[in-house]
Amino acid sequence: MRYADFISFTYTSLRAQRLRSVLTALGIAVGIAAVILLTSIGEGLHRFVIAEFTQFGTNIITVSPGRVQTHGASLGAVNTVRPLSIDDALALRRAPYVQLSDPLVQGNAEVVHGGKSRRVTLYGVGADFARAVQMRVASGEFLPPDDPRGARAFVVLGSKVARELFGADNPLGSRIRAGGERYRVIGVMQSKGQVLGFDLDDTVFIPVGRALEMFNRESLQEIHVVYEPTAPLSEVEAGIKRILGARHGAEDFTVTPQQKMLEVFGTVLDAITFAVAAIGGISLVVGGVGILTILTIAVAERTSEIGLLRAIGATRRGILSLFLGEAALLAVLGGTAGLALGWGGALALHFVLPALPVHTPWLYALLAELLALAVGLAAGVMPARRAALLDPLEAMRSE
């Protein structure tokens, strides 16, 4: 049979039973649409998480005390027999490729101003903190580069704290009490919003040395190290380990590059996306069973037609490929419709819920389309074989 004949024959037989073909393709379409929609949400979530992290920059390494990791965070951040000191943070500036390093200790304290008080997250940081995590000051300035061991009592407010304590007044220059000590406000941060459950606007920033005194502890929680973006990560890590190892006499700290964390998150999210897509793919299988059923019925109905075709010289191969072609065409049509449906659904979802990040991964879309084709072909094999094996004489007599 010629190629053009083959196509027109398949097309005509699908058109002759239009409702039936549409319903069969619809089964596949629903499956593909589910897969596309779910992977779109998964991929959107993935990108969202990555964006949340990378807004602090990607070339950050976190150094925390202690070696054993539980809960994904080092226990050394709570208590440790091997403290990380401010001097350690200063020493890390000498490591190769390192642009800046910033000590950090975090806690919870009450800030009071003029009769209003609020419990907030308090960060003890160095002067480079804002630069390290790419946060901007809305008014005033960030903490000045004092000697971190004896810094002046300045405080920078998060935007929410400034609003709650001062309302519409300008907080710059006024004094507040934080954790029982007096501080002068020298800056207000730009609003950053919630990042992974933490409200970064409900915070105040004070010099790290003062925070350590306030909390009466000797160890930093972590040190942020920012390196040159083009530098090789392994060498930066090795440099940090060499300097701190020499200072402590042993490797009693944990070095976590931001990129490693991103990779872990990426792997987890990809696995979840894949699992959900697979559950959605069950409907694709059911759609495949639908094709199988309909083709089985079609073969039974068109027995005499098949007999005629064989009698006038169509080969077994020809008949086989005709039915396989029909199955594949149904699947591909359904798949394309499902692609459009899923994509449209994702866009509509994004329109209705702008907060929900949605992104259609085209690789998945292509895979889904190929999967639909494969399902169609697999479903077509049995009925097509049955059609091809029909005896022409018997088939023609069945009418």
Add this chain to the structure above:
Amino acid sequence: MRLSDLLEFAWRVLRCSLPRTLLILLAMGIGVAAVVLVTALGEGARLYVANQFGSLGSNLVIVLPGRSETAGAMPGVLIGKTPRDLTLEDALALKRSHAIRRFAPLIIGAGEVRAGARSRETPVLGSTAELAEIRHMDMAQGRFLPEGDPRHSQPVCVLGTKVASELFGTRAALGEWVRIGDRRFRVIGIMAKQGESLGSNTDELVIVPLAAAQALFNTESLFRVLVEAKSRERIADAKADVEEIIRARHEGERDVTVITQDAVLATFDRILNALTLTVASIAAISLAVAGILIMNVMLIAVTQRRREIGLLKALGATGRQIRLAFFTEAMLLASGGAVAGLAAGELGRSIIAQLYPAIPFQAPWWALAAAPATALFTAVLFTVAPARRAAMLDPVQALSRR
């Protein structure tokens, strides 16, 4: 038509086209099995978490320093410091409450434990003798920390099994000395193997008396206080008492967070239930696809059986009866598929349960009811159009055309 006639009629129709019937059963079965299996996984995870929480102790109230006014962050992950510590004296003051049976203050940190030439970084937990009863800890050898005034400590420690085996190998650890940081402790007990529980592994833990941990980490500040209420009904009283006692001690300032185990468990429960429901509805999409298939096949059947339907109508069957016949057929298909699916789902569940015996996989009752119900509902819904078409057939035309 009588019900038994109706059933017999539908049964014969289904028997006559066996391959078609089996394929539809397969499609419905896959859908139902998927829903059952997926909800079993979700429910298993939920029960597992609930059990884990149960093994943490019962009637627990947890006190942690610091308080945040913006909700959102889980209170359990609050690890920051506060200007006014939660101290041992605060914890001891809790004895005043009548609703509290016992309590255990905790200090946790990372420490290096050495025995001879071997050393290992482990979490070090400072606590009191009550911890063993609150957390239901079992000892493999020796005994737990001694009772006594928590302000004074003896240089003793209790090791987790993994720590003991890594530091001492096959030698007996009991009675040996270990160094933690720059202090020496005598091993007086080894905990029974407990394994992973909610991310914290007691097998890798070293427990020392509270005062020793205070000295070791040079801190007065407690990490948590675990409080056990006298009974389930008194948890709320215990929580209120804790808040009141500590507020009075902290100059009227509320700077601690008090959470109950039930509240944490309820949060987990809600999250996991929502997750199970979502995943189950994704799996249920396949039931809709199966429904489309039923509709397609029924439409074909209407065309093929036009003469038969015409004859029935000519013999006096009403449109209502024809419709009923089609619905019966669909219901039979759906319930057959549902039974097959439930069986397949149960089979899959027991296979997975064999592979992961630790997790109690169990499809929840609502899924076992909802999956077949959804199957029946979609089947009926998608049969409406074919049944209508069949009922509207004009008997004369249906019989006259070949």
